[in-house]
């Protein structure tokens with residue numbers, strides 16, 4: 095049987111998950127090139143929340159959310175810890191009627207799929223779930239005990255392992271330095287090992303690096319970087335006496351991280367025209383920790399003071415900065431590009447953990463069978479072309 099040769103640049107959750115989905119086709123020959131370690135870049139900085147309902151991904155994409163969530167649950171069931179699931183539940187706070195409507199639809203969808211979910215307006219009950227919250231100025235909150243957050247690095251490594259079991263190859267510590275074209279068509283790539291590889295298809299899964307890898311084929315990949323500044327707080331008294339759920343407001347979110355609390359400004363509240371929020375920066379210059387701006391911690395502390403006053407006196411333990419790759423409509427870019435044979439699976443922004451499984455499933459089908467899907471049509475490169 096003639097095999098289709100696919101080279102994937104980038105071994106974050108996007109590349110590892112796509113590699114696995116491609117390896118399920120017996121005529122696919124897949125190599126993932128990762129210049130560093132699997133799941134070590136933006137994926138490692140992620141909060142990893144995959145909530146059954148919140149405002150991070152529109153209900154229109156419910157199936158994407160559900161496929162992601164259930165893929166990781168199955169992974170975790172096959173081998174405990176392989177997706178790093180922490181089942182804390184999620185509390186999504188309705189601060190206005192629009193958010194309330196989104197939450198209520200999300201709850202109905204989750205219940206239809208067999209999960210628990212309730213919309214709570216009894217403020218004492220909300221405080222039972224999260225004693226440190228302020229229930230002033232809120233309409234209610236959606237709550238489920240069934241979800242929580244996962245570990246993006248564990249998931250990426252599990253997908254890489256599964257892909258290798260299916261015959262795929264992973265090359266870590268290998269940087270792609272050139273994408274080779276014959277005429278207008280991509281035919282392979284070169285790496286910093288000095289080796290040339292022939293491919294029928296090359297997929298750019300480099301997230302925040304896509305701006306730079308796209309240059310190798312003369313493609314202007316329309317992404318911005320939004321700053322993802324995460325802060326780890328040690329609550330007053332050092333240890334909370336309750337299970338801190340994933341807590342979602344339109345402006346920010348919080349979750350437990352061991353005995354600490356992780357907080358971050360939400361990606362949909364970032365303004366691509368504000369140079370404090372967004373720009374084009376070099377992800378290779380990011381420090382491993384720190385590098386954050388006072389603006390973000392001040393913003394988050396103001397949010398906590400108004401919304402979760404019980405933890406505002408926490409100590410700041412550590413912080414990190416990462417870049418999220420965001421197209422202007424905050425949705426990924428998947429599939430073919432104007433360069434024949436050069437595909438993109440990038441621009442996952444603040445939702446890559448949720449979105450990678452469904453995106454990879456559909457993109458693998460397109461690459462291997464030439465069959466498109468409604469999701470690929472929605473998230474196609476061509477929507478961003480003027």
Ligand SMILES: Cc1cc2nc3c(=O)[nH]c(=O)nc-3n(C[C@H](O)[C@H](O)[C@H](O)COP(=O)(O)OP(=O)(O)OC[C@H]3O[C@@H](n4cnc5c(N)ncnc54)[C@H](O)[C@@H]3O)c2cc1C
Pocket residue numbers: 103104105106107108109127128129130131133134135136137138139140141142143144246268269270271299300301302303307322323324358416417418439440441442443444445446447448449
């Ligand atoms: C603070 C923070 C919180 C987040 N919270 C959530 C959340 O709660 N839920 C959610 O779903 N998502 C969340 N996200 C988003 C999610 O983490 C990202 O969308 C996702 O990790 C992006 O994955 P990726 O594979 O596209 O990119 P990356 O993980 O950055 O991987 C790209 C890889 O490409 C490699 N690479 C680049 N250039 C080359 C080259 N030339 N050759 C070889 N390799 C190369 C890099 O080394 C890197 O490993 C969050 C992100 C951050 C930063």
